[in-house]
Amino acid sequence: MDATRRQILKGAGLLLILGARANPDAAPEAAGAAAEGAYNPHEHLWGMTIDIEKCIGCGNCVRACAQENDVPEEYFRTWIERYEIEGGDLEHPKVSSPDGGKHGFPPSSETTTKQFFVPKLCNHCQESPCVQVCPVGATFDSPDGVVLVDESYCLGCRYCVQACPYGCRYIHPKKMTVDKCTLCYHRITKGLTTACCEACPTQARVLADLKNPADPVHVFLRENKVQVLKPHMATRSKVYYRALDGAVR
Amino acid sequence: MMTPVPGVEGFMYPNEVELQWSLLIVLYPYITGLVAGAFILASLERVFRVKAVKPTYRLALLTALAFLLVAPLPLQLHLGHPERSFEMYLTPHRSSAMAMFGFVYLWYLLVVLLAEIWLDYRADIVRMAAVETGWRRWLYRALTLGSMNISEEARAVDDRVGYWITIIGIPSAFLLHGYVGFIFGSVKANAWWSTPLMPIVFLFSAMVSGIAAVMLLYMAAMYMQGKKVDMLCLDTIAKYLFFVFLIDFSLEMLDLVHRIYEADESFRSLDFMVHSRLWTSQVVIQIVLGTCVPLALLAAVLVWRFSETARKRMYVAAGLLTLVGIFAMRWNVVIGGQLFSKSYLGYTSYKLDFATREGLLPAIVLMLLPFAILWALVKLLPPWKPEEGDRDGVCPAAP
Numbered sequence: 342m343d344a345t346r347r348q349i350l351k352g353a354g355l356l357l358i359l360g361a362r363a364n365p366d367a368a369p370e371a372a373g374a375a376a377e378g379a380y381n382p383h384e385h386l387w388g389m390t391i392d393i394e395k396c397i398g399c400g401n402c403v404r405a406c407a408q409e410n411d412v413p414e415e416y417f418r419t420w421i422e423r424y425e426i427e428g429g430d431l432e433h434p435k436v437s438s439p440d441g442g443k444h445g446f447p448p449s450s451e452t453t454t455k456q457f458f459v460p461k462l463c464n465h466c467q468e469s470p471c472v473q474v475c476p477v478g479a480t481f482d483s484p485d486g487v488v489l490v491d492e493s494y495c496l497g498c499r500y501c502v503q504a505c506p507y508g509c510r511y512i513h514p515k516k517m518t519v520d521k522c523t524l525c526y527h528r529i530t531k532g533l534t535t536a537c538c539e540a541c542p543t544q545a546r547v548l549a550d551l552k553n554p555a556d557p558v559h560v561f562l563r564e565n566k567v568q569v570l571k572p573h574m575a576t577r578s579k580v581y582y583r584a585l586d587g588a589v590r
Numbered sequence: 591m592m593t594p595v596p597g598v599e600g601f602m603y604p605n606e607v608e609l610q611w612s613l614l615i616v617l618y619p620y621i622t623g624l625v626a627g628a629f630i631l632a633s634l635e636r637v638f639r640v641k642a643v644k645p646t647y648r649l650a651l652l653t654a655l656a657f658l659l660v661a662p663l664p665l666q667l668h669l670g671h672p673e674r675s676f677e678m679y680l681t682p683h684r685s686s687a688m689a690m691f692g693f694v695y696l697w698y699l700l701v702v703l704l705a706e707i708w709l710d711y712r713a714d715i716v717r718m719a720a721v722e723t724g725w726r727r728w729l730y731r732a733l734t735l736g737s738m739n740i741s742e743e744a745r746a747v748d749d750r751v752g753y754w755i756t757i758i759g760i761p762s763a764f765l766l767h768g769y770v771g772f773i774f775g776s777v778k779a780n781a782w783w784s785t786p787l788m789p790i791v792f793l794f795s796a797m798v799s800g801i802a803a804v805m806l807l808y809m810a811a812m813y814m815q816g817k818k819v820d821m822l823c824l825d826t827i828a829k830y831l832f833f834v835f836l837i838d839f840s841l842e843m844l845d846l847v848h849r850i851y852e853a854d855e856s857f858r859s860l861d862f863m864v865h866s867r868l869w870t871s872q873v874v875i876q877i878v879l880g881t882c883v884p885l886a887l888l889a890a891v892l893v894w895r896f897s898e899t900a901r902k903r904m905y906v907a908a909g910l911l912t913l914v915g916i917f918a919m920r921w922n923v924v925i926g927g928q929l930f931s932k933s934y935l936g937y938t939s940y941k942l943d944f945a946t947r948e949g950l951l952p953a954i955v956l957m958l959l960p961f962a963i964l965w966a967l968v969k970l971l972p973p974w975k976p977e978e979g980d981r982d983g984v985c986p987a988a989p
Contacts, residue, residue, distance in 0.1 A: 416604075420603075420604050436601040436935055438603075470777075470779060474685075474686050476689035476691075477686075496674050496675060496678070497669050498670075500686070500773075502605075502610045503610060503611070503777055504778075506779035508602075508604070508933075511605040516670075517670030518671065574779065590935070
């Protein structure tokens with residue numbers, strides 16, 4: 342993801358200028374037609390839905406993300422955790438994520454536990470603690486609701502890494518700037534889905550456009566009991582989980 | 591694939607294994623704490639008219655300056671892109687607690703500390719510009735900033751302005767270090783840091799460390815010059831150290847008791863950490879050796895009578911232990927806050943390198959640097975008359 346904040350703002354500005362130049366007196370439909378096909382970030386609000394019951398822990402998403410985004414070894418923009426819970430002991434789940442679940446999981450030795458997989462990624466919060474703390478605004482909310490990093494601007498102070506409640510950020514060992522999931526911004530702005538969603542064989546993870554009334558996310562949210570991670574953090578996460586167990590943190 | 595990650599126990603989110611803030615970030619609040627504490631000790635004499643501590647007034651100001659000049663260096667060294675740090679001045683992000691550091695720092699350095707030191711020393715500088723020779727003469731001339739009038743009236747103006755700057759300086763010192771506490775205390779994702787008590791705990795611990803440092807430096811300076819220590823001054827500083835330390839300790843215990851009694855979701859994890867990875871640095875070094883022992887020593891002096899020599903030894907022991915204890919406190923906050931997973935299911939460990947950018951060697955150099963700067967400052971701007979070191983020996987320009 343090479344898009345910087347300047348590029349995105351420039352793009353948004355350009356669209357406005359183009360729209361204005363097309364014909365200031367023309368009807369809105371005409372202006373819309375002029376800009377047809379161009380991506381307008383203000384028309385979208387991106388998030389993701391994750392169905393825990395559909396995730397099989399295959400690791401396709403982790404591998405696809407690493408390949409698509411050139412994620413350095415031992416760091417993760419997305420990863421999978423396996424939870425094993427004995428009885429009702431929600432306080433002491435056994436959690437593992439070998440190599441971020443990139444290569445799947447070995448068979449569990451436990452036979453009497455409840456088991457499930459939880460894919461994790463940046464929650465693209467609407468009240469992002471990471472955006473709040475960045476001293477120069479290198480981490481920012483795009484107009485379409487994606488939390489991005491301008492790596493040409495990031496100081497590498499790591500305050501945002503500390504502020505993220507979900508452990509989604511890391512310092513890129515070569516660039517020495519912070520790195521994280523961009524929701525494949527370079528893809529979704531071209532009408533594609535994210536690499537992880539595309540690679541998911543069970544559609545456990547699905548990209549969601551919350552501003553698009555025709556997006557299946559609305560049915561998903563209406564028909565299922567959903568939860569976000571760590572709701573007490575009040576970050577207004579946009580990654581919605583179905584069948585999220587209370588033991589997950 | 592289930593190979594355990596070295597140094598990790600239980601489950602950490604995969605990106606959490608590596609610690610983000612190192613020993614250098616431990617030094618940052620430690621050094622700024624010494625600055626704020628030293629300045630507040632100086633203000634005791636200037637604003638609150640505690641005449642007994644007058645012999646340490648100028649030394650405290652110079653100590654604050656020496657440490658303040660070094661304060662940004664650990665941050666600079668730590669940044670992934672130090673060459674971009676000026677962006678914090680040019681395009682600060684207003685919602686970020688960290689973005690204000692540069693401004694708070696510059697305010698404190700330029701408006702408070704340098705102005706107060708210059709006003710206090712101005713008459714001395716003018717005199718030295720007249721009597722010194724060679725490059726020193728030119729240096730002192732430059733330091734006068736062209737203000738050569740040292741008449742009684744002019745010095746009265748210096749004194750008045752200096753007094754008001756100190757009054758501004760006290761909340762500024764509070765701001766400088768309370769703000770550092772806020773940087774940690776406002777991280778809601780981190781249960782170890784996230785407490786509204788953090789700024790106030792940082793502030794009082796800053797005063798404790800600054801007072802202890804100036805007390806030791808004063809004794810060392812007198813010893814090195816073969817002069818007699820002013821015991822009234824020393825006893826007064828020790829008394830202030832004791833009471834401020836008591837408040838600091840009470841606040842920290844309040845935080846601890848509150849955490850134990852509330853026992854929220856993070857408690858089990860943090861409790862385990864204190865009883866394992868932080869046992870030595872928190873319980874043994876910070877609480878027992880670095881707090882209880884110096885408090886006991888200082889309390890003993892207040893309760894019983896001791897000879898002058900015994901008191902001096904007790905103050906040296908209490909001062910050194912205090913500085914070690916406050917350093918341990920900074921360590922336990924900064925490093926301790928990163929040893930546990932935000933999932934509360936696992937723990938990582940901190941491996942301190944030696945000769946790397948954020949290793950032990952640069953940390954030692956950074957801790958020695960303020961003392962070298964202080965030595966040069968004391969040579970340039972002597973806090974005492976050459977022949978005397980007690981209260982009567984304070985340079986005439988001092989109020």
